[in-house]
Amino acid sequence: MDFPVGSPAAPVTKEELGRATWTFLHTLAALYPENPTRQQKKDVKELMAILSRIYPCKDCADHFKEVLRANPVQAGSHYEFSQWLCHVHNVVNRSLGKLVFPCERVDARWGKLDCEQRACDLQGATNFWE
Numbered sequence: 292m293d294f295p296v297g298s299p300a301a302p303v304t305k306e307e308l309g310r311a312t313w314t315f316l317h318t319l320a321a322l323y324p325e326n327p328t329r330q331q332k333k334d335v336k337e338l339m340a341i342l343s344r345i346y347p348c349k350d351c352a353d354h355f356k357e358v359l360r361a362n363p364v365q366a367g368s369h370y371e372f373s374q375w376l377c378h379v380h381n382v383v384n385r386s387l388g389k390l391v392f393p394c395e396r397v398d399a400r401w402g403k404l405d406c407e408q409r410a411c412d413l414q415g416a417t418n419f420w421e
């Protein structure tokens with residue numbers, strides 16, 4: 292749908308925001324290294340804590356705080372972090388009456404970035420995930 296120049300953007304629904312955020316988080320987990328550094332472990336733990344404070348849907352943020360309290364972040368390896376994330380996503384799914392996702396299939400559902408010439412493949416760059 293087109294909006295005239297200067298008109299406010301269409302509001303984002305809670306569902307769209309959720310799907311976009313889960314895409315971000317599961318992609319992050321797919322790229323999370325097998326042997327993370329102390330800094331990488333600290334960063335993902337902080338990211339989750341920050342998300343639970345500033346997620347732009349207050350009810351969701353409040354609920355996620357409780358989810359995190361009951362399920363502290365596990366980020367010791369790629370497997371640990373991607374399974375933990377799958378588990379907490381399922382906690383949210385259950386609370387919304389949605390189907391539970393089979394976590395043994397999380398690596399098949401979420402993968403690396405599809406990017407031309409791997410230009411956005413963070414693993415090859417001088418950055419956080421190197």
Ligand SMILES: Cc1cc2nc3c(=O)[nH]c(=O)nc-3n(C[C@H](O)[C@H](O)[C@H](O)COP(=O)(O)OP(=O)(O)OC[C@H]3O[C@@H](n4cnc5c(N)ncnc54)[C@H](O)[C@@H]3O)c2cc1C
Pocket residue numbers: 305306307308309310311312313314317346350351352354355376377378379380381383384387389391392397400
């Ligand atoms: C941190 C957080 C907290 C939220 N809290 C609330 C809340 O309290 N109330 C509310 O109404 N909404 C909340 N949401 C939004 C909600 O989780 C959904 O994103 C939204 O309802 C859209 O759901 P969906 O069915 O399209 O799929 P989503 O749940 O958005 O999932 C997107 C895709 O991820 C895959 N998937 C599903 N489950 C898993 C899993 N366990 N592991 C890996 N992949 C999976 C599926 O392929 C699915 O199509 C929250 C979102 C986030 C990110």
